[in-house]
Structures are given as structure tokens and as C-alpha cells.
Amino acid sequence: MINSQRLAQRFQALVKIDSLSRQERDVAMELEKILTAMGAIVSYDTAGKQVGGNCSNLVAKFKGNVDADPIFLCGHMDTVGPGKGIKVRFEDGIFRSDGTTILGADDKSALAIILEVMDVIFENKIDFPPVEIIFTICEEIGLLGAKHFDYSLIDSKFGYILDSTDTQGIVTKAPAANKITIKIYGKAAHSGAEPENGVNAIMVASKAISKLELGRMDEETTCNLGIIKGGIATNIVPDFVEIRGEARSHSVEKLKRVTDNIVNTFQTAAEKFKGDPDLPRIEAIVQNDFPNTNISEDHKAIKLARKAADNLGIDLASKTIGGGADANIFFGKGIVAGVLGTGMTDVHTLNESIAIKDMEASAKLVLEILKVHAAGEIS
Template sequence: MINSERLADTFRFLVGIDSVSKQEGNIATELKKIFESMGAKTAVDEAGKITGSDTGNLVIKFTGNQKAPPLLLNAHMDTVEPGKGIVPVLKDGVFTSSGNTILGADDKSAIAILIEVMTVLKENNISHGPIEIVLTICEEIGLLGAKHLDMRLIDAKYGYALDATDTEGIVTHAPGANRLEFKIYGRDAHAGAAPEKGINAIVLAGKAIAGLEIGRIDRETTCNLGIIKGGVATNIVPSYVNIKGEVRSHNSEKLKEVTNNIISSFENVIKNYQGDSSNGLPRVDVIVEDDFSCTNIPEDHTVVTLAKQAAASLGRKMITKITGGGADANVFFSKGIMAGVIGTGMCDVHTVRESVKVDDMVNTGELLLEIIKLHSTGH
């Protein structure tokens, strides 16, 4: 039932609309028109005012004609940079960009699939229960759209986020994450004439970092310090340095423990400084942000059993997966909504080598159709 040519055309159309984070207004307008033309009711929430985007999250509701709990379907409208002026190239059934930008399959392959699935449902008069499509903004810069989603617009308690690669897997376990920022303040001085009068903020940062275990801590936990900025010139003792990083873990206690260990390392370096510590220097300001919570969907939850049954009906496999990444599904989980993450086939995302096979998008569309059919009949 999935029309591969139409799906490809829809995808081509969507990636031609620039929608980098905080600039999703144009694509939201087009999507609103498309779904309303199918008979859906739409709403745009106020998340844009909070995130700085030129639009809010787009919520699309199809009432359906079968009694069933509402089913959530999710994708995000924003892309990463370089994501302006995308020229999609289709060759041998594979979409790529022209090479100077990302492709935007993350996550417009998902949106194209959702449009195609709803089109097929309508044109074939296929019975289905209530469907709530949530298209978020600013996912790529911290899941901000989902975090500020107006939950009064949502009735569904479970569903699927289309935001992964594997078309035969469903992500049911994802880590929680903390974002960390350290601002170390030292004292500037001439590096050649009077270095003893300075307090080198970069050296203090180096000592703190040297005492840390970075990378994979164990099978559940990782941490990374990814940004360090400081210094003005080689002949000036640096008075300030900024370090940003993260901790992720599938275990909330380990997340807290590793976060606290990193904080302690920075604080102890300042506390144990042996030089002139007048005027409150050196000092460190610590900022910890709860980025997103863990996702842990039980194997026997409807989201899992429904996806596995749908795949089996199509003669395919569907395995539950653990990921180290975060998605809107993490935020939904913290709000009481179980959302398994399924793939669209997109590969090498966030790079100019990004690609997606039309056949993979078709496969996900077929899977989603089968899920919706089974869901409407109580599978």
C-alpha cells in the first residue's frame, strides 16, 4: 500500500525546506496545511516563545473511527547545520545530499513516512483509532521542544518516536543525562614579566581533568568533557576557562555518583590551591543541568508487543534495543508516556555523508501501518 514514489517525492519536498533548530516555522506551516487537508485538527503550542524558535511544537490529531486508546507518533522538525539549501540526490534508490550539507533524513524521513502512512489510511478507508502526531522543535539542541511541550494537548499514554536507524529494532532503554559546565576564574598577569602574580585558570582546569576517568565508565555509564575555552594570548596568564561536558547512565544512582565525582575534582583543585588566594580567587562556578531522564520500557508493554506482532505479520523481526543516545522519547517517558523509538533507515546523520534508502522508509511505513491496524483491533 505504501507508494514508494510518492514517499520519495514527499521526502524530497520536505528536505527542500530549511528548518535548522529555531527556524522550523516554514516547515511547520507546510505540514499544518498537509495534515489539515487530510481532515486532522492541528494546534501549535507556545514552546517557541520559550526556546526562541519561530514556531511551537505542532500537534496533529486524527479522531479515527475505532474505539482504542490514542496512539502517539512523534518526529522532530528541526535539523542540524549545515542544513540550509539542501539539494537531495536520489541514485539507485538511495537519497544523499549534494555533499555540501546534511541530507535532513534526521528526521524528515520520519515526517515523510508519517504523511505517507496517514495518506494510505485515508485513501483506503482503513479503520484506525485516535492518532496523535507530535512534531517537535529544537530536538537537536537539547530536546527543547519536547521539554516544553504543552501536555494539555496530549491524551496518548504510549506510542512511537521515529528517530533511529534500525528498521528492525525498537529502542526501549535509553540513558539519563546531565550537562555540566565549569567556569574557573584565576588571575591574569604578564606571562613573561610577572607570571607569579597570576593564577592560571587553564592549569587548574588541567589538574581537575587529569584526575577524572573519562569515556566509558562501565556498560551503563559514560562521561565526556567536550568543550574547553580559555585564554587570550600566549603572553598572558589566563584568568578564565570554561569547560562543558556530560554524564550519561542507564542507572540514576550512577548518573548522580559520576556527576558528583567530576564536580568534586574541580572543587578540590580550587580548595587545595597553594598560591595567593586573595580576593576570592581562584574560584569555580558549577552548573549542572538535568538534560533528560532514563527510558525503561518493559518487554511486556503494549508498545513492544504491538511492534513485534506487527513485524511478525510482515514476516520480519523486531528486537528490543538499548541505546546510549537521547531522543524526545526520553522526555515523554518522564512525562508518563511510553514511546519506543523505531528506525527509518537514516545513516551517517549529522554529517554531509548522511543518507537514507527509499526501501527502508517504505519498510518503516509498512510497519507503522500494521501497528496502527493491530492497535485499532486490540491486537
């Protein structure tokens, strides 16, 4: 029932609409037009104003024609750069860009698939539950759309986000993450005339970093320091350094332990350099970036997806990943979101691609999920 030609054409049309983070308005207007023509009630929240964008999260509601709990389908409208003026190439069943930009399958493939599923439902007069479609903004720059989403606009307590690669997998576990900023305050002095009168913030930073274990801590925990900024000239003892990093773990306890260790290591290094009563001084800022996702295998969202996959002859595998997605934010709000794959590969690179057969497979699974849910086969 999936119309491969229509799916391909719509995907190409969507990726040709520029929609870098905070610039999603044009693609949102196109999606609104399509969804309204299908009979959806479309609305927006106010997230765009809160994140400084030109568009907000889009919500489209379909009433359904059976008595069932509402279910949501979600994808994000923004892409990473370089994502302006995308030129699509389609050869041997695979979509690519011309090599000067990303393709935008992350996550335009999700948008096209969700629209195709709804088209098929209406064309074939298939029974379906109440469906709430959520197209978010600014996912690529810190899940900002989901973080500022007005959750009062939806009634669904579970659903699916199409934002992964494997069309035969569902993400059930993803880590929580903390953003960590360390500011080191030292004292400037002439590096040739009176270096002993200065307090070298870079030296403090280097001593602390040398004591840290970075990278993979264990199978469920990682940490990284990714940005260091400090100093203004080679002949001045640097009086300030800022370091930014992160810690991630599937265990909340481990996340706290790793985060505390990073902060304490910098504090200890500063103490060993004390010459001035107040310098060097450490300021540590820790912010939770997103909570973890941990969906039970017996949750309805998982059982429903597995039943649908089984109907299609697919063994749907549970996936544990190391990255965050809108699903993490939803989960933190008490809303369960299983993450499904669309087949996109090499995302965030100029080599990004996606096969139409994988998009078809993803659409078939989502369609079957809605059919199984409408039939009330899973409680």
C-alpha cells in the same frame, strides 16, 4: 498498500524546505496544509516563543473510527546544518544530497512516513484508533521542542517516535544525561614580571582533568569534557577558565556518582593551589539534560510493535542506545515512546542517505501497529 512513488516524492519535497533548528515555520506550514486536507485538527503550542524560534510544536489529531486508546506518532521538523538549499539525488533506490549539505532524512523521513501511513488508511478505509501526530521543533539543539511541549494538547499515554536507523529495531533503553559547567576563577598577573602574584586558572584545570577518567566508564556510563575556554593573552596569567562537559548513564546512581566525581576533582585541585584565601575558586553548575528511557518489555507499546512486526514476518529487536531523543523527555512526563527506525544512515554528515525500501518498511510497520491497536489484539 504503501505508495512508494508518493512517499518518495513527498520526502524529496520536504527535505527541500529549509528547516534548521529555530527555523521550522516553512516546513510546518506545508505539513499543516497536508494534514488539514486529510481532515486533521491542527494546533500549535507556544514552544517557539520559549526557545526563540519562528515556529512551535505542531499537533494534528485524527479521531479514529474505532473505540481504542489514543496513540501518538512523532518526528522532529528541524535538521542540523549545513541544511540550506538541499539538492536531492535519487539513484538506485537511495536518496542522497549533492554532497554540499546534509540530506535531512533525520528526521524528514519520519514526517514523510507518518503522512504516507495516514494517506493509506484513508484511501483503503482501514479501521484506525485515535491518532495524535506530534511534529516537534529544535530536537537537534537539545530536545528543546519536547522540553517545552504543552502536554495538555495530547491524550495519548504511549506511542512511537520515528527517529532511529534500524527498521527492525525499537529503542527501549536510553541514558539520562547531565550537563556540567565548571568555572575556575584565578588571579591575573604579568606572566614575565610577576607570575608568582597570579593564580593560573588553566593550571588548576589541567591538574583536575589529568585526574579524571573520561570516555566510557562501563557498558552503561560515559562522560566527556568537550569545551575549554580561558585566557586572553600569552603574557597574562589566566584568571578564568570555563569547562563544559557531560555525563550519561542508564543508571541514575552511576550518573550522580560520575557527576559528583567530576565536580569534586576540580574542587580538590583548586584546594591544592590555595595561595590567596579565596582563590582559586570553583563554581560548578550541573543541569539534568534529559532523563533516561527504560521501557518494560511487557509494556503495551512494545507488545503492540512486536505483534505488528510478527504479522509482517519481522523479528523486532529491543535496542539500547547511548544518545538522547525526544522520547527521553516524553518518558520523564510519564508518556512512553518507543523509538522506531526509518533507515537513515550517516546522519549529521554530508554522506547521509536513506533507501526508499527502508522507508517503505518503516511505513508498513507503523501502519500495522495502528491496525493491530485498532483491532484490540493487545491489551
